[in-house]
Amino acid sequence: GEDVEQSLFLSVREGDSSVINCTYTDSSSTYLYWYKQEPGAGLQLLTYIFSNMDMKQDQRLTVLLNKKDKHLSLRIADTQTGDSAIYFCAESYTGTASKLTFGTGTRLQVTL
């Protein structure tokens, strides 16, 4: 079955770059996503990437996908205190009706 793993915790200083990593096992994953969850809040879609892409950039966010190693990363440039949250990677198979399978989540702590 699908399995998506992330490291649990990352601490960075304000202004530095953050890199959050994710590995997945399902080679048929077609779409890979990054969601942000602030304390007590819902899941906010940050960005997604198709499996036929290597990289996607969206303002301060850069997603890198290594399909051979089944490794996905999210880089946040110039990390701000407002970026402190839990970040979930998720994968789906077809991207239409299929479910999302979430990773364990990485708690990003931004210090001054």
Add this chain to the structure above:
Amino acid sequence: EPEVTQTPSHQVTQMGQEVILRCVPISNHLYFYWYRQILGQKVEFLVSFYNNEISEKSEIFDDQFSVERPDGSNFTLKIRSTKLEDSAMYFCASKGRKDYGYTFGSGTRLTVV
């Protein structure tokens, strides 16, 4: 920006009682989902719903759970006889045919006592 709306935001219920969690998906979306997140754990898939029927369900979604889209706007999750271990945050999500992103609601925190 269109939103997925969930009510109530927090519900406390006694063990054995029935609860109904409500969701209003984005109006032109076709695919609907329920997920849950037990405190401190990962977000788990419960069920997906399309064309007025369940598309897929997880092992968690047993006979105690049911979903319904009673009209053109609401999507509900019913838990027939709640257990302590049903305490979790329940998220509704919806998705359009041409979208690739799933839009989530803010969640309902269910506490079973």
